[in-house]
Amino acid sequence: MTTQAQLDDRYGRTRSPRRRLLGWTIVAVLALGAIGYLGWTTVASSAASVTATDTGFTVNDDRSVSATFQITAPVGRAVACALEARDEEHGTVGWRVVQYPASDEHSRAFTETIPTLSLATTGFVNACWVP
Structure with a gap:
């Protein structure tokens, strides 16, 4: 076998x-x-990643809110951020996209005003990116 x-x-x-x-x-x-x-x-x-950190907000009046934030982005690259304002029921009442030119600094701080349709209770950065 x-x-x-x-x-x-x-x-x-x-x-x-x-x-x-x-x-x-x-x-x-x-x-x-x-x-x-x-x-x-x-x-x-x-x-190419961008991070945003909300540092505060101020309700200006019934039609606007100011958001204060810091972004950390690649040096020498332009950055765009979408800012959002919400009311007490967490509904979006304002939205704005801002663009910042390229900079030699890695981290930068900004305060931007977001126009709203009604009284907002908060303003913050929704997202940031390199365009």
């Missing part, structure tokens, strides 16, 4: 060490490529 190993030897179904090494080399190259790609996309996306 023949065993599976004898049949594999007879019909050439065994893997040579060279072929096994080639398979592991391909796996290693693909793994390193995937790690490199993920690392590059992480660095590239964080290089």
Whole structure:
């Protein structure tokens, strides 16, 4: 009676060490490529990221609110921010998009007035981005 190993030897179904090494080399190259790609996309996306921190707001009157905030953005890049005003029921009563030119400073502080349709109870930065 023949065993599976004898049949594999007879019909050439065994893997040579060279072929096994080639398979592991391909796996290693693909793994390193995937790690490199993920690392590059992480660095590239964080290089253009903008963060905004609300530092306060002032209700001016029934038709406007001022929002004070600080942005941290890449040096030498223009920034745009969407500002929002809400009423006591959390409904949006005002909205404004402002654009700031490129600057040599990494962090900057601003106070902007948001026109509203009715009395607002808060004003804040909804989002900032590099246009």
